[in-house]
Amino acid sequence: MMHNDTASIFNATIAASALAAAFEVGLLEELQQRGQVQIDAYCETHDLHRPSVGAVLSALQSCQIVSLDHTQAVVEPGDLFRQAYLNKGYFSWLTGGYGQMLQNLGSMIQNAHRQGDFAGRDGKRIAWAGRDYGAQFVESHFEQVLGEMPFTAGADIGCGSADRLIRLSKARPDFRGVGIEINRGAAELARNAIRAAGVQDRIQVLQNDIQTLDPTPECREVEVMFSFFMGHDLWPREACLAALRRLRTLFPNARRFLLCDTYRSGALGNGDVPIFTLGFELTHAVMGHYVPTKEEWLDLFAESDWTCVGERAIDIPYSCIFDLR
Numbered sequence: 001m002m003h004n005d006t007a008s009i010f011n012a013t014i015a016a017s018a019l020a021a022a023f024e025v026g027l028l029e030e031l032q033q034r035g036q037v038q039i040d041a042y043c044e045t046h047d048l049h050r051p052s053v054g055a056v057l058s059a060l061q062s063c064q065i066v067s068l069d070h071t072q073a074v075v076e077p078g079d080l081f082r083q084a085y086l087n088k089g090y091f092s093w094l095t096g097g098y099g100q101m102l103q104n105l106g107s108m109i110q111n112a113h114r115q116g117d118f119a120g121r122d123g124k125r126i127a128w129a130g131r132d133y134g135a136q137f138v139e140s141h142f143e144q145v146l147g148e149m150p151f152t153a154g155a156d157i158g159c160g161s162a163d164r165l166i167r168l169s170k171a172r173p174d175f176r177g178v179g180i181e182i183n184r185g186a187a188e189l190a191r192n193a194i195r196a197a198g199v200q201d202r203i204q205v206l207q208n209d210i211q212t213l214d215p216t217p218e219c220r221e222v223e224v225m226f227s228f229f230m231g232h233d234l235w236p237r238e239a240c241l242a243a244l245r246r247l248r249t250l251f252p253n254a255r256r257f258l259l260c261d262t263y264r265s266g267a268l269g270n271g272d273v274p275i276f277t278l279g280f281e282l283t284h285a286v287m288g289h290y291v292p293t294k295e296e297w298l299d300l301f302a303e304s305d306w307t308c309v310g311e312r313a314i315d316i317p318y319s320c321i322f323d324l325r
Helices: 005-024 027-034 039-046 050-062 081-086 088-097 099-103 123-137 139-146 163-171 184-197 217-221 237-250 277-287 294-303
Strands: 066-068 074-077 153-157 176-181 203-207 224-228 256-262 308-313 319-324
Touching: 005 027, 005 050, 005 088, 027 050, 027 074, 027 081, 039 050, 050 066, 081 088, 088 099, 088 123, 088 277, 099 277, 123 163, 123 184, 139 163, 139 224, 139 256, 139 308, 139 319, 153 163, 163 176, 163 184, 163 203, 176 184, 176 217, 184 203, 237 294, 294 308, 294 319
Parallel strands: 153 176, 153 224, 176 203, 224 256
Antiparallel strands: 066 074, 256 319, 308 319
């Protein structure tokens, strides 16, 4: 039986949620490590509902992400598994972090329902997903750019899970760090991860808004700042310009600011849109957040107290690291 185009869209929607679920319960990682999973044993070990797991795997098999044997008892990677494994964080970001928005999209685009925190995004899940796709597509670029100048104290603005600060503290025994995170769920995730890593004596997380944060002794020590995928949240332009200038007051000894962000693509409606881009621009449009183009960022830097000395493309579509001094 041939599927028409709308059936493919419907089935792909189910598979997207199935992929995020398989990631969340560790199935994708198990397949990546072992190459084959006995489904009954995995469900028993991890206290999973066997019929539900079977249905999730069937949905993934329909998209060639996994392959089930004829008894439906053993699962192996399918033709698209490697690509799905690399991109799994995007699926968790969308279906977990923005699941409530997608569920209520028809309501949220009605002006009468756009009151208060109507978007209902899950900051903890977004931070968790960002840790995965950041490791896949960002960190190697960041480490190379960061290593171009010496430092001992750093700040991660919008630190999410604090994974970047934790890695730096383990690689550099003299490193001290501060994370600033506005979302309570993400800040909780970060603090738990810092305690688990045993580096709470060198890293602290401030749950606060960078636009209203008061200077602290920890902030005064910072020599390099970095921020990943939250710069666009500071727009519109005048508000972002004020925030960039205020950073000089909050971090008076900072010589460098590595700002990594996704910019507006101009690609929507052209048919061949890469992964992440459509979801990123739709969710931010619904939230009422303006996403600037790369040219708008560069124009803003020229008016701020920061000089952009370079751009480093990363492996996320329409994204780069701006090196500000």
